[in-house]
Amino acid sequence: MSEVTTTDLYEVTMAMSYLREGMRAPATFSLFVRDLPPGRGFLVAAGLEPSLDYLSRFRVGPHDVEEFAEALHRPALDLELLLGLGFDGEVRAVPEGRLVFAGEPLLEVTAPLPQAQLVETFLLTQLCHQTAVASKAARxxxxxxxxxxxxxxxxxxxxxxxxxxxxxxxxLVGFAGTSNVAAATRLGIPASGTMAHSYIEAFPGEEEAFRGFARTHPGPVTFLVDTYDTDGGVAIAARVLKELGRGPGCAIRLDSGDLGALACRARDILDAGGLTDVGIIASGGLDEYAVDELVRAGVPIDVYAVGTRVGVAADAPYLDAAYKLVEYEGRPVMKLSSAKVTAPAPKQVFRRSGRADVIGVWNEDPPPGAEPLLCTVMRGGWGTPDRLSDARARFDADLAALPASARRIHSPEPIRPVTSRRLAAMTAVVRRRIEEEIRT
Known part of the structure; x- marks a missing residue:
């Protein structure tokens, strides 16, 4: 199924009108997050690669026209002006893995107005969801x-x-593995998994289950020990591992209850059995807040498995993001709505070591010692794919340079970027022009 129709209806109605009115001049749209969610000191830019893949394949075909027509309750003939519309524009973006802050463009699209408008929804859903999840995972x-x-x-x-x-x-942000087999094999990520409680329940008892699992898997194994009585499960697992001569690389997994207290008792049981090299894996409703509490308490957990709360970015599941027109036909434009004012013109973000980022005009000279964040990643509808390893390296470098106050799990203090003099002056000029036009 084509992804062209994965869009909001008003993108289609606007694109139709632009084409009918002959408004095909270049337009620049800027995608940015207005404010960081509560409890966030930074965001991790993510979602760019699938967005570029979408743009490179974007072309309105006959079936897309039919679906648009059905949604609008109009004859397909009325929408034929959309047929064959593709994306041949330019994209400037913050590469995946880099840390960003409120107001800084994640991506800017410059293309003929109907093209740039029609791709808005897909880009927002990709970048917003993935940036939210990557930021949660990073924490x-x-x-x-x-x-x-x-x-x-x-x-x-x-x-x-x-x-x-x-x-x-x-x-991308440094996880050691995933339970997702498709992702592991396609992306080259280590696969990680143990057993479910149903496996234990299918056997007469835990010892039979552990021995059966070990017979099938001759290498290191991980036993789930909290199906019935956790302390008893740990003791049985320790006995089976010792009798089978399994040790290095093996582990037990705790999935419920007071993980801190259970992990301490489990460690004592394993050590008493001479299994000091058997690890403890913890799972069950964990996120950065729970992990932080356990780590600070010195709980002997070796691996943390995070799931639901991280995969859906539970405490901050969306971003207050926008995709706004900032220039059309060489004319800077801006929005003056209350509490949603935008700055005009294509932009660049300049990063300075130890100081706040500067948001400026795309083609202005950078401040001394500053690094531009947005790079041209697509021209003429074609871009070069990035590598996950490169995104990981960018993340590691940016995280290492991030102030401790922004890295905090509780009450982080995000860095607030500043506006360059040139962008501030341009914003004032455009505002005056619009206000004069309104008065006349």
């Missing part, structure tokens, strides 16, 4: 303080595609 990595984090979110994600994206985004 789990921070909370774990060097301990491995793995993705268990697929079964609770908002559909298979969202689950695949969550696995990819986890890898």
């Amino acid at each position: 789990c990595v921070i909370a774990a303080a060097g301990r491995p984090v793995v993705d268990f979110s697929l079964r609770r994600a908002h559909g298979p595609q969202a689950g695949f994206q969550a696995a990819r985004l986890g890898a």
Whole structure:
């Protein structure tokens, strides 16, 4: 099925009108987040790769025209002016993995007005969802303080595609693996998984279940120990592992209850049995807040498996993002609505070491020692695919440079970018022009 019709209806009605009115001149739209969600000190730019893939394949075909016509209750002939419309514009964007803040463009599209308008919805849904999830996952990595984090979110994600994206985004910010087999094999991410409680329940008892599992899997195994009585389950797992000569690489998994207290008792049982090299994996409703609490308490958990709350970015599941026209036919434009004023013109973000970012005009000179964040990633509808490893390297570098106050799990203090003098002056000029036009 074509993704062209994955759009809001008003994108279609506007594009039709632009074409009918002969408004095909270049337009620039800027996609940005107005304010960071509560509890966020930064965002991780994500979702660019699937967005570029979508743009490179974007072309309105006969079936798309028929679907548009059906939605509008009009003859397909009325919409034929959309037929064959593709995307041959330019995209400038913050590469995936980089950290961004409120007001900074994640992406800017410059293309003939009908093209740039029609792709708005798809770009927003990709970048907003994936940036929200990547930012949540990044905070789990921070909370774990060097301990491995793995993705268990697929079964609770908002559909298979969202689950695949969550696995990819986890890898982008440093997760050690994913339970998602499709993502693991397609993206080269280590696969991670144990067993379910149903497996234990299918056997007469835990010992039979553990031995049966070990017979099928001769390498390191992980036993789920909390189906009945957790302390008893740990003791049985320890005995089976010791009798089978399994140790290094093996683990037990705790999935419910007071994970802190249970992990401490489990560690004591394993150590008493001489299994100091058997690890403890924790799962069950974890996110960065729970992980942070466990790590700060010194709980002996070796690996954290995060799922539902991270895969849906539970405490901040959406971003207050916008895709706004900032220039048409070489003329800077802006919105003056109360509380939603936008700045005109294509933009650049300049990053300065140890200082706030500067949002400026695209072609202005950077401040001394500043690095531009937005790069041209597509021209003429064609772009070069990025590598997940490169996005990971960018994330690691930006996170290392982020002030501790913005990295905090509780009450972080985000960095607030400033506006360049040139952009501020241009904004004032455009505002005066619009206000004069309104008065006349």
